[in-house]
Amino acid sequence: MDLDPELAALRPLGGFFVLRTGVPPRAGLPTLERAYVPPVRPAPLDASADPLAFRLRKVVRALGAPEDRIAASLAHQGLAARLWSVALGAAALYGRVPDLDPRLLRWDPDGSAPDDLWLGEVRALPGDSLDAVVREGHLVPLATALSGRHGVSARLLWGNAGAALASSVRMIDRWARTAGRTDVAERARTLAAGLFAHPDLVRTVEPATGRRRTCCLYYRLPGGGLCGDCCFDRPPGRR
Known part of the structure; x- marks a missing residue:
């Protein structure tokens, strides 16, 4: 099944799977490549000059994160979930993956799914290119950027990436059972x-x-608890 220009088949799976295509709603949205490469010199804290720093400050303000590395972890997990969901959903439904080259994919660090990502042109890649498209193309440079800027451990970040991938599989499986598309769920699990x-x-x-x-690190937020898939049975340091 060929990719359609609007990737419409992804829409029923939910907002995390939707990828906007065509011309972004406003000019000046940075590419994800811009987010992964720190500015050569200190940049103003705006979405185009330093989109990753802008996103982290947004998370800090919204959640009251007491440490930058907590915000970095949560921002990372959100972006990883978006990228895995789009790519895995497309591979499972279409048998193809859209080219998500960081130079082509535009990001609104002030937005939320599905209006955070825009792909100007839909170009199909083989369905088995998920690793190259997401892990190599995005998660490796993103992990390098966050580790270098905020000292977040690589083990934590890859844990986020694994959890985001597992969550995407569960969401696809849930939709597939409702829609009677067991073939889609099986393909997602295999991939x-x-x-x-x-x-x-x-x-x-x-x-x-x-x-x-x-x-x-979500439990370290004010009022934060444990996620449903957390490795802990109770927040560390609490009885």
């Missing part, structure tokens, strides 16, 4: 299993339970 075999992602999530093996 994800191949992705989880990579050293960056292997053992990030317990296969039997879906629980992750690292914590995203």
Whole structure:
């Protein structure tokens, strides 16, 4: 099944799977490549000059994060979930993956799904190119940027990536059972299993339970608790 220009088949799966295509609603949205490369010199804190820093400040303000690395972890997990969902959803439904080259994919760091990502041109890649498209193309440079800027451990970030991938599989499976598309769910599980075999992602999530093996630090927010797939049974330091 060929990719259609609007990737319309992804819409029923939910907002995390939707990828806007065509001309963005406003000029000046940065590419994700811009987000992964720090400015050569200190830049004003705006969405175009330093989109990653802008996003982190937005998370800090919205959630009251007491540490930058908490905001970095949560911002990372949100972007990883978007990228995995779009790519895996397309591979499972179409058998093809849209080219999500960071130079082509525009990001609104002040937006939320599905209006945060825009792809100007839909170009199809093979369905088995998920690793190159998402992990190599996005998650490796994103992890490098966040580790370098905020000291977030690589193990935590790859735990986020594994948890986001597992969540995408669960959402596809839930939709597929309702829609009677067991073939789509099976394809998503098979593709994800191949992705989880990579050293960056292997053992990030317990296969039997879906629980992750690292914590995203959400519990450290004011009033924060544990996520449903958390590695902890209770927040550390609390009885």
